[in-house]
Amino acid sequence: MYQQTDKLNRIKALLCLQEKTGGELAKYLNCHPATVSIWCQNKRQxxxxxxxxxxxxxxxxxxxxxxGYVIRHKN
Structure with a gap:
């Protein structure tokens, strides 16, 4: 069982690495920016x-x- 303090996803880190915002992701997903924020904070998945x-x-x-570590891919 995961505790609330466990970080399970890297959405926020990957958004930062790619210089994209949670708002841009929310628009792409057609969901509320607050939902993306909750995911970025690992409060929910x-x-x-x-x-x-x-x-x-x-x-x-x-x-x-x-x-964990970002997996690098050859293009």
Missing amino acids: PRLNKLAMIVKFLKVHPGDLMQ
């Missing part, structure tokens, strides 16, 4: 369908969203 959309928006591997 997005559903799998939203995670898939986030991966597409950020153009990253799904594993990159999980806490």
Whole structure:
């Protein structure tokens, strides 16, 4: 079981690395910016369908969203 203090996703870090905002992500996902903020703070986690959309928006591997090291890909 996860505790509330555990950070499970790296959405905020990846947004910062790509110089994108939570507002831009919210617009892409067609959801409220407060929802994205809650995800970025790891208070709640997005559903799998939203995670898939986030991966597409950020153009990253799904594993990159999980806490840990960013996986580098050759293009």
